[in-house]
Amino acid sequence: MLVCAIHCRCNLFGRIDQREIMAGSTSGGNPQSRPTKNQRREAAREKARQFREQQERQRKRKRLLIQIGVIVAVVAVVLGGWLIIQSVQKHEQAAASVMPANMPNDGVVISEGLAVQKAEPRAADVQPERQTSPDGRLVVEIYADFMCPICGQFEQTYGQMLSEQAQAGNIDLVIHPVSILDQASQGTKYSTRSAAAAASVATYAPDSFLNYFTTLLQPGVQANESTSGLSDDRLVELARQVIGDDHPEQQDQVEKSIRDGEFKKWVKRSTDAANLTGTPTVYIDGQSLDDLSKVSDTLQQKLKDRGIDMTQTGAGASEGQ
Incomplete structure (x- = not known):
């Protein structure tokens, strides 16, 4: 009995010790395998540092993307502005290069029978010259601004006489519409608009040019200084009247040209070139x-030197009879 009790006790103790050992091994019983408090603190700090670095990288990336976006936007604006400027400059250059037809040296040449000498538009880079007559006729050139009151007086005094001499073939009459009184039309630039309108008629309805020129200088029609001048509608209306309804295509072409201001740039160039x-x-x-009162005397003497008696033409012939 005593032996059995001792044996059982030993077995009991053995099992107890074995369970304790097994329990210790399954629960990670080695205390050194667990992170210490300092290790856990360092690990947390390292994780926080890595998080901060990640956040900083994201902020830098975001800032870089914003900077790139701003640069792209600025480049787009600059490029867009440059393209707009280039487009405007090309448009202005194209407009400046538009030259009227039938005005070889910026003037309409009216010859025998009041026929307009036809001519293709002059190249924009070719400077105008003093007009000469291919037939050796005496050349009379007139530069007129449609708002100039003295131009109106000149037309009333000498217009018919000069037209008669041209019709008879004694002279080539050259008329240059110019613009020197834009500042006198309340900001509407009437001198330029009317000269451009005359160029439109010269280009698309040349046989009606002289009539249009004299109409714009007639009393009651000619615009007075310090007014807005005739409207574009009125310029178109007068052009249609002198062209006549028998030529609707010419009427439409002239109207479009006037309303588009097709020859406004040319007016400035031709006026500048004239150096008036x-x-x-x-x-x-x-x-x-220089002395406009001597137009008749000078013309008569010049024609006489060529063996032509201007008094035998038109009004002069009537006066001599």
Whole structure:
């Protein structure tokens, strides 16, 4: 009995010790395998550092993307502005290069029978010259601004006489519409608009040019200084009247040209090229005539030198009879 009790006790103790050992091994019983408090603190700090670095990288990436976006936007704006400027400049250059037809040296040449000498538009880079006659006729050139009151007086005094001499084939009458009084039309730039309208008629309805020119200088029609001048509608209306309803295509072409301001740039260029000090400016046989009261006498003498008696033509012939 005593032996059995001792044996059982030993077995009991053995099992107890074995269970304790097994329990210790399954629960990770080695205390050194667990992270210490300092290790856990360092691990947390490392994780926080990595998180901060990740956040900083994301902020830098976001900032870089914003900067790239701003740069792209600025480049787009600059490029867009440059393209717009280039487009405007090309448009202005194209407009400046538009030249009227039938005005070889920026003037309409009216010859025998009041026929307009037809001519293709001059190249924009070719400077105008003093007009000469291919037939050796005496050349009379007139530079006129449609708002100039003295131009109106000149037309009333000498217009018919000059037209008669041209019709008879004694002279080539060259008319240059110019613009020197834009500042006198309340901001509407009437001198330029009317000169451009005359160029439109010269280009698309040349046989009606002289009539249009004289109409715009007629009393009651001619615009007065310090007014807005005639409207584009009125310029178109007068052009349609002188062209006549028998030529609807010419009427439409002239109207479109006037409303588009097709020859406004040309007016400025031609006026600048003329280098005028005032209007009307008159050249007879290539020489400027300072005293306009001597137009008839000078013309008569010049024609006489060529063996032509201007008094036998038109009004002069009537006066001599």
